[in-house]
Amino acid sequence: xxxxxxxxxxxxxxxxxxxxxxxxxxxxxxxxxxxxxxxxxxxxxxxxxxxxxxxxxxxxxxxxxxxxxxxxxxxxxxxxxxxxxxxxxxxxxxxxxxxxxxxxxxxxxxxxxxxxxxxxxxxxxxxxxxxxxxxxxxxxxxxxxxxxxxxxxxxxxxxxxxxxxxxxxxxxxxxxxxxxxxxxxxxxxxxxxxxxxxxxxxxxxxxxxxxxxxxxxxxxxxxxxxxxxxxxxxxxxxxxxxxxxxxxxxxxxxxxxxxxxxxxxxxxxxxxxxxxxxxxxxxxxxxxxxxxxxxxxxxxxxxxxxxxxxxxxxxxxxxxxxxxxxxxxxxxxxxxxxxxxxxxxxxxxxxxxxxxxxxxxxxxxxxxxxxxxx
Amino acid sequence: xxxxxxxxxxxxxxxxxxxxxxxxxxxxxxxxxxxxxxxxxxxxxxxxxxxxxxxxxxxxxxxxxxxxxxxxxxxxxxxxxxxxxxxxxxxxxxxxxxxxxxxxxxxxxxxxxxxxxxxxxxxxxxxxxxxxxxxxxxxxxxxxxxxxxxxxxxxxxxxxxxxxxxxxxxxxxxxxxxxxxxxxxxxxxxxxxxxxxxxxxxxxxxxxxxxxxxxxxxxxxxxxxxxxxxxxxxxxxxxxxxxxxxxxxxxxxxxxxxxxxxxxxxxxxxxxxxxxxxxxxxxxxxxxxxxxxxxxxxxxxxxxx
Ligand SMILES: Nc1ncnc2c1ncn2[C@@H]1O[C@H](COP(=O)(O)OP(=O)(O)OP(=O)(O)O)[C@@H](O)[C@H]1O
Ligand SMILES: [Mg+2]
Numbered sequence: 001x002x003x004x005x006x007x008x009x010x011x012x013x014x015x016x017x018x019x020x021x022x023x024x025x026x027x028x029x030x031x032x033x034x035x036x037x038x039x040x041x042x043x044x045x046x047x048x049x050x051x052x053x054x055x056x057x058x059x060x061x062x063x064x065x066x067x068x069x070x071x072x073x074x075x076x077x078x079x080x081x082x083x084x085x086x087x088x089x090x091x092x093x094x095x096x097x098x099x100x101x102x103x104x105x106x107x108x109x110x111x112x113x114x115x116x117x118x119x120x121x122x123x124x125x126x127x128x129x130x131x132x133x134x135x136x137x138x139x140x141x142x143x144x145x146x147x148x149x150x151x152x153x154x155x156x157x158x159x160x161x162x163x164x165x166x167x168x169x170x171x172x173x174x175x176x177x178x179x180x181x182x183x184x185x186x187x188x189x190x191x192x193x194x195x196x197x198x199x200x201x202x203x204x205x206x207x208x209x210x211x212x213x214x215x216x217x218x219x220x221x222x223x224x225x226x227x228x229x230x231x232x233x234x235x236x237x238x239x240x241x242x243x244x245x246x247x248x249x250x251x252x253x254x255x256x257x258x259x260x261x262x263x264x265x266x267x268x269x270x271x272x273x274x275x276x277x278x279x280x281x282x283x284x285x286x287x288x289x290x291x292x293x294x295x296x297x298x299x300x301x302x303x304x305x306x307x308x309x310x311x312x313x314x315x316x317x318x319x320x321x322x323x324x325x326x327x328x329x330x331x332x333x334x335x336x337x338x339x340x341x342x343x344x345x346x347x348x349x350x351x352x353x354x355x356x357x358x359x360x361x362x363x364x365x366x367x368x369x370x371x372x373x374x
Numbered sequence: 375x376x377x378x379x380x381x382x383x384x385x386x387x388x389x390x391x392x393x394x395x396x397x398x399x400x401x402x403x404x405x406x407x408x409x410x411x412x413x414x415x416x417x418x419x420x421x422x423x424x425x426x427x428x429x430x431x432x433x434x435x436x437x438x439x440x441x442x443x444x445x446x447x448x449x450x451x452x453x454x455x456x457x458x459x460x461x462x463x464x465x466x467x468x469x470x471x472x473x474x475x476x477x478x479x480x481x482x483x484x485x486x487x488x489x490x491x492x493x494x495x496x497x498x499x500x501x502x503x504x505x506x507x508x509x510x511x512x513x514x515x516x517x518x519x520x521x522x523x524x525x526x527x528x529x530x531x532x533x534x535x536x537x538x539x540x541x542x543x544x545x546x547x548x549x550x551x552x553x554x555x556x557x558x559x560x561x562x563x564x565x566x567x568x569x570x571x572x573x574x575x576x577x578x579x580x581x582x583x584x585x586x587x588x589x590x591x592x593x594x595x596x597x598x599x600x601x602x603x604x605x606x607x608x609x610x611x612x613x614x615x616x617x618x619x620x621x622x623x624x625x626x627x628x629x630x631x632x633x634x635x636x637x638x639x640x641x642x643x644x645x646x647x648x649x650x651x652x653x654x655x656x657x658x659x660x661x662x663x664x665x666x667x668x669x670x671x672x673x674x675x676x677x678x679x
Contacts, residue, residue: 007477017465210460
């Protein structure tokens with residue numbers, strides 16, 4: 001039972017032709033990605049990231065720094081994704097290297113309250129808080145503005161009215177992130193999930209019902225060849241929707257994308273995983289209807305909770321925990337890491353994790369999907 | 375060596391014994407037909423031989439191979455049309471043949487294959503748009519792509535118009551002439567009579583008769599019968615004056631002819647009776663008569679597929 005490229009190619013050709021001829025296939029591979037990016041891009045157009053996340057490290061132990069943070073807090077709302085204004089403060093432990101902490105989170109905005117802040121403030125001595133910012137970023141401008149106001153207010157209502165607190169700006173290199181930037185990896189992940197999952201769940205149950213698998217089992221084509229040819233096809237469609245979405249994202253919405261080789265890994269591993277998963281789910285039931293129900297149960301949570309439409313970090317914590325067990329999260333997080341933040345370490349971790357679970361699911365799919373009956 | 379060798383084959387689905395101990399063998403180059411009412415177990419038997427289902431008991435050998443365990447090897451050498459053949463929606467017949475040729479790594483000329491099954495007219499129509507008979511013909515063509523030694527045809531002519539059916543018969547005859555072994559199931563008894571060297575009649579998972587159609591007719595049939603159009607007075611006359619076995623029904627008197635003498639005696643007695651008679655003819659039980667007697671009207675269940 002050798003693995004034959006010729007047979008795989010023949011299978012790929014038939015599947016490709018069918019997809020091009022069927023209206024659904026054509027719609028889902030070519031039109032749907034464009035609609036998605038236009039729709040979501042338009043909804044959030046120009047909005048930037050609605051709320052600025054600011055990391056705060058307090059190196060001071062005195063009361064003045066606490067009141068300063070309270071004053072900052074007063075301008076901020078809760079850190080929910082629906083919040084449209086203000087700051088979302090996230091404390092950073094005093095023992096962390098702040099710059100590294102920021103860059104590992106792909107963040108630009110942060111504040112350090114220096115050691116001795118309280119005693120200097122009380123002694124009316126000049127003291128500066130450090131504001132990390134990326135001058136080209138709209139959120140950084142907002143953050144800088146808000147911090148300046150808090151500093152002004154703090155100075156006025158301070159002990160003696162002397163302007164002792166100042167701002168020391170520190171520039172962080174990096175580009176400006178807009179909503180559209182997060183949207184592209186999210187939607188690429190979304191297509192890598194939905195088109196193979198829906199197609200394979202459907203194929204695996206209807207082929208069984210119509211005995212097409214029996215027919216195929218009577219040819220030299222093997223299950224592995226069949227599945228690999230499907231993977232190749234859906235890698236192709238995912239790459240295509242990636243291209244369509246980035247083109248629209250860049251030319252219509254001015255998205256910033258780093259075209260790095262890391263992207264390629266995810267465009268291959270993602271469909272590899274979801275084709276296998278779809279096939280595995282399809283083995284659960286012979287009837288296309290109930291297979292579709294099971295397929296949706298698996299697909300829908302991933303569709304919305306993996307950072308497809310909103311960054312996962314902006315979701316409530318309990319949902320973030322859920323997101324972390326969803327495979328799609330690692331694809332989207334990985335894509336964010338390699339194509340937006342250029343953060344290769346975490347990106348490679350995401351890729352490695354996906355590769356491992358993909359191999360497991362692929363093996364299970366080949367094992368459990370039968371094309372004959374006992 | 376025989377092409378197909380089956381002994382004590384069994385297969386149950388829950389309480390139902392779909393195949394209950396079937397044994398037969400098919401010689402190389404023979405056309406062997408399985409007959410039987412719906413649900414008799416024909417498809418189950420044939421799919422076990424194709425390696426698509428696994429038997430619970432007994433043995434099956436096709437070309438000397440165990441179909442379930444050596445399926446991959448076997449499939450290179452057999453051709454199959456499953457009952458109710460369906461295919462992918464979008465390939466055209468020409469593309470489907472090219473696809474199969476690539477899978478089997480065979481050089482075939484799609485147009486030549488299409489001509490063989492008389493499907494040239496629909497060569498470029500998507501499968502989903504083919505008529506039922508055209509689909510069936512494509513199934514036939516696909517089953518022949520790998521130049522098989524044994525061909526399994528499960529109801530290949532169901533749903534075909536008479537012309538198309540005859541075309542398929544022609545193909546089957548050609549397969550036989552080429553020396554291939556054919557196993558055929560059908561609900562058309564004349565098809566079996568026309569094509570099969572031997573038939574087996576299945577009922578409730580068992581073979582109830584097997585042999586050439588002639589053998590089955592003479593073994594299970596009533597032999598020759600003479601039928602005469604006449605009134606009951608002839609019946610009474612024959613009963614009273616001869617030792618012939620006679621029956622009368624709806625103005626027809628039927629005389630069983632056990633041997634040649636019976637025929638002569640019967641003719642003489644009819645003449646002597648002086649009764650009014652006409653339309654004399656002699657006939658044998660057809661395969662259909664035997665079939666209906668063997669499987670009984672009750673054997674005909676509501677059709678499954
Ligand atoms: N997969 C299955 N699960 C349960 N029962 C089955 C299965 N396959 C067949 N049967 C049962 O086994 C019996 C024999 O079925 P089979 O398909 O072999 O009949 P058949 O002789 O081919 O009938 P037909 O002429 O209608 O095609 C039927 O009663 C059928 O319901
Ligand atoms: Mg059948």
